[in-house]
Amino acid sequence: MTANGNLLIDDAYLETIRRDMIKFARLQLRDQAQAEDAVQEALLAALGNAKGFAGRAALKTWVFAILRNKIVDSIRQRHRTTNISALSSEEESLDQAFEAQFKANAHWNLGARPSDWGGPEETLRQQEFWVVFEACLEHLPENTARVFMMREFLEFETSEVCRELSITTSNCNVILHRARNGLRRCLEKSWFSAGEQPC
């Protein structure tokens, strides 16, 4: 390792990064051991190349870029043995909750109508919001969450998500809609005050 590399990577700093990485990976993999493996591999790969970084920020960006690939590898591997589009009872109950928001004519039910959340800036500054947001993410069913996070956190195009997980585009759209609606309802209930005038 170069002198520059050594400067960047003291043990305390490494531990901080590692903790952040595991948290990020665990949210998506829903499995502590797999998250730790992915982080371990990403760190080893990154530290092997830890020279020429302009600073710690650059190093961290680099390490997370590697982690992104490790997370996808892990999802891909697991996907060989499970069907990501299969509906668990959790997914079914999310769908039921979605349907229950509408009247027979498919317009919003009284009380279920989405409310005005205002702009995100003020909300996102509040530390407590992030706690609720993470709890809502954890609350999503596993496969639903995985597809959503591949799209929104790992920033894959929908076509790439479909290809990686071998699901159809329309299936992917249904899953993303389910995830967004689940999150939206969770945030509305747990953070924003719900219930306005009907549609």
Place this chain on the structure above:
Amino acid sequence: MLTCKNATQLLSEAQDRKLALSEKMRLEIHLALCKGCKNYRNQMKFLSQTCRRFVEERNKDSE
């Protein structure tokens, strides 16, 4: 006429792909009349901005 239920599906897909002109027109007409779905659209944008910020914060140096 688009229902609110169908509008929510389109509003989710609008985060992932460019909607066809016909879809966009039907959606805009619906949104002009429906405050709930207008709020839903803003909530979809809110969610996606929140996710982006979440990732940015993660990647930021935590010192």
